[in-house]
Amino acid sequence: MGDSDIEELRQSILARVAEYYDKAHNNRPFVPGQSTVHYAGRVYDETEIQNMVSAVLDFWLTAGPYAEQFEKQLGAFIGVREVVPVNSGSSANLVALTTLCSRQLPDGLRPGDEVIVPAVSFPTTVNPIIQNRLTPVFVDSCLGDLNLDVAQLEEALSPRTRALMFAHTLGNPADMDAVMAFVQRHNLFLVEDTCDALGSKWDGRMVGTFGELATLSFYPAHHITMGEGGAVYTDRPKLAKIARAVRDWGRDCWCGYDNPVNGKCGIRFEREVPGIPGFYDHRYFYSEIGYNLKLTDPQAAMGLAQLQKLPDFIRRRKENFAYLYEGLRPYSEFLMLPTWHPKADPSWFALPLLVRDEAPFMRHQLTRFLETNQVQTRLIFAGNILRQPAYQHIEHRVAGDLSNSDQVMRGGFFVGVYPGLDRPRLDYMLDTFGRFFKQL
Ligand SMILES: Cc1ncc(COP(=O)(O)O)c(C=O)c1O
Known part of the structure; x- marks a missing residue:
C-alpha cells in the first residue's frame, strides 16, 4: 500500500467514526425525573473521538x-x-x-x-x-x-x-x-x-x-x-x-x-x-x-479538540450559572447564593449553595431530595479538611477558628452549570428545587 492509499484508509476510518458518533452518542433524550441531570460531564462531538x-x-x-x-x-x-x-x-x-x-x-x-x-x-x-x-x-x-x-x-x-x-x-x-x-x-x-x-x-x-x-x-x-x-x-x-x-x-x-x-x-x-x-x-x-x-x-488529542470548543464552553457555563442563579434567588431565605467581586469574571465550574443554619431543614435532606429526583449534587470538596480522618495527625498551624469552614462543611454543596445542561434540564433542576421548598 502506498502513502496515499494509507491516507485514504485513515480518512475512511475517521468518516466511519463520525458516523458512529452520530448514531451511538449524539442522542441525549431527556426524560424529566428519569434522566440524570449531571453536576458535570464531558461534552464532545465526533472530533474528540476522531482525534483519539x-x-x-x-x-x-x-x-x-x-x-x-x-x-x-x-x-x-x-x-x-x-x-x-x-x-x-x-x-x-x-x-x-x-x-x-x-x-x-x-x-x-x-x-x-x-x-x-x-x-x-x-x-x-x-x-x-x-x-x-x-x-x-x-x-x-x-x-x-x-x-x-x-x-x-x-x-x-x-x-x-x-x-x-x-x-x-x-x-x-x-x-x-x-x-x-x-x-x-x-x-x-x-x-x-x-x-x-x-x-x-x-x-x-x-x-x-x-x-x-x-x-x-x-x-x-x-x-x-x-x-x-x-x-x-x-x-x-x-x-x-x-x-x-x-x-x-x-x-x-x-x-x-x-x-x-x-x-x-x-x-x-x-x-x-x-x-x-x-x-x-x-x-x-x-x-x-x-x-x-x-x-x-x-489524551492530548482529545484535549486539542476540546480546546477549540473552550470559548463556547465558557460562554455556556456563564449563561447556565446566570439562569440557575436567577431561578434560585427566590429561595435565598434558605440558601445563601454565591457572591463574586466586581473585578471577578468567573468561568464557573458549578453553582455553589449554602444551606443557612436557620433553614428549617438540613443540607442532607435537600441533597437527598435532589438526588432522588435525579439532580446530581456534590459537596464543597473536603469541607474543613482538618475534620477529615486523614488529616488528624498532620503537623499544621491554624489562623482563626475556621468557623466559616465548618459552616461550609455543614451546609455547602453545588449543582452543575456545565455546557451539557440545556434549557429543559435547567428548568427541571429549578422545578425540583421548587418542589422541595413547597413541601416544607
Ligand atoms: C480545585 C481542584 N484541585 C485539584 C483537583 C484534582 O484534579 P484531578 O481530579 O484531575 O486530580 C480538583 C479535582 O476536581 C479540584 O477541584
Missing part, C-alpha cells in the same frame, strides 16, 4: 505531536509561555509545589517552611504541602465567594511562611488585589490552583497568571477534558524546566518533543556531571527527585 482514533492509528502512545500542539494552543489561550501537561490536576499540584522545593532554586522552599492554604480545599491542593515536608497553615474562607479570607492572611504569617497556595473556588476568582499585595509585601511564592477556573479572569487578566505557577485538571468534570489529565503553567522558563524534570522521573534532559540523537544541548554523550567520573548520557542525568506523571498522546 487518529492518535491511536499513529500509535505514538506517549506524549508526542498532539501533546506538543496542545501545549502551544493552551499556552496561547491563557497567555503564558510554558505549559507542562501531566496526567491529572492532582499531579499538577504535586509538580508545581515540588518545583518550588527544587535545590536548583537558591531561595526554594525547604522542609519545615510554611505554606498558607484555605481549610476549605480539594485534598490534593493541600497534600503536596504535606508530601514535600512543608507545614500547612490553614486559613478560613468567606461564606459568599467561598475563597480564602484575605483578611486573615497577616494573622497566618510567621517567620517560616514562604508560600501561599489556593484554588479559585469553583471558578470564582479570589481577591487577587489583596492576594498580590500580601505575597509581594512578604516575598512569598504563589501557586494558583485553577483546576476549576479555566477562563476565569480577575480585572481582565486570566487567573493562574498571577503566581509563579498554576495548575489545571482535565478530568471529565472540568472545563475541558482528556479523561484524566492536567497541566502546570508558568511564565518562567526556569520553573517550567524544573517542573518537566519533576514530571519525568527527575531527569534533567530538556530535549522535549524533537529529541535529537545528540540532545538539544549538543553534548548528550559528553556531558560532565559534577560528582560522576567521566561523561554521563544526559538522558540519565537526574537533577530532581521526580515521579512519572506524564500523559499520553491520545
Whole structure:
C-alpha cells in the first residue's frame, strides 16, 4: 500500500467514526425525573473521538505531536509561555509545589517552611504541602465567594511562611488585589490552583497568571477534558524546566518533543556531571527527585479538540450559572447564593449553595431530595479538611477558628452549570428545587 492509499484508509476510518458518533452518542433524550441531570460531564462531538482514533492509528502512545500542539494552543489561550501537561490536576499540584522545593532554586522552599492554604480545599491542593515536608497553615474562607479570607492572611504569617497556595473556588476568582499585595509585601511564592477556573479572569487578566505557577485538571468534570489529565503553567522558563524534570522521573534532559540523537544541548554523550567520573548520557542525568506523571498522546488529542470548543464552553457555563442563579434567588431565605467581586469574571465550574443554619431543614435532606429526583449534587470538596480522618495527625498551624469552614462543611454543596445542561434540564433542576421548598 502506498502513502496515499494509507491516507485514504485513515480518512475512511475517521468518516466511519463520525458516523458512529452520530448514531451511538449524539442522542441525549431527556426524560424529566428519569434522566440524570449531571453536576458535570464531558461534552464532545465526533472530533474528540476522531482525534483519539487518529492518535491511536499513529500509535505514538506517549506524549508526542498532539501533546506538543496542545501545549502551544493552551499556552496561547491563557497567555503564558510554558505549559507542562501531566496526567491529572492532582499531579499538577504535586509538580508545581515540588518545583518550588527544587535545590536548583537558591531561595526554594525547604522542609519545615510554611505554606498558607484555605481549610476549605480539594485534598490534593493541600497534600503536596504535606508530601514535600512543608507545614500547612490553614486559613478560613468567606461564606459568599467561598475563597480564602484575605483578611486573615497577616494573622497566618510567621517567620517560616514562604508560600501561599489556593484554588479559585469553583471558578470564582479570589481577591487577587489583596492576594498580590500580601505575597509581594512578604516575598512569598504563589501557586494558583485553577483546576476549576479555566477562563476565569480577575480585572481582565486570566487567573493562574498571577503566581509563579498554576495548575489545571482535565478530568471529565472540568472545563475541558482528556479523561484524566492536567497541566502546570508558568511564565518562567526556569520553573517550567524544573517542573518537566519533576514530571519525568527527575531527569534533567530538556530535549522535549524533537529529541535529537545528540540532545538539544549538543553534548548528550559528553556531558560532565559534577560528582560522576567521566561523561554521563544526559538522558540519565537526574537533577530532581521526580515521579512519572506524564500523559499520553491520545489524551492530548482529545484535549486539542476540546480546546477549540473552550470559548463556547465558557460562554455556556456563564449563561447556565446566570439562569440557575436567577431561578434560585427566590429561595435565598434558605440558601445563601454565591457572591463574586466586581473585578471577578468567573468561568464557573458549578453553582455553589449554602444551606443557612436557620433553614428549617438540613443540607442532607435537600441533597437527598435532589438526588432522588435525579439532580446530581456534590459537596464543597473536603469541607474543613482538618475534620477529615486523614488529616488528624498532620503537623499544621491554624489562623482563626475556621468557623466559616465548618459552616461550609455543614451546609455547602453545588449543582452543575456545565455546557451539557440545556434549557429543559435547567428548568427541571429549578422545578425540583421548587418542589422541595413547597413541601416544607
Ligand atoms: C480545585 C481542584 N484541585 C485539584 C483537583 C484534582 O484534579 P484531578 O481530579 O484531575 O486530580 C480538583 C479535582 O476536581 C479540584 O477541584
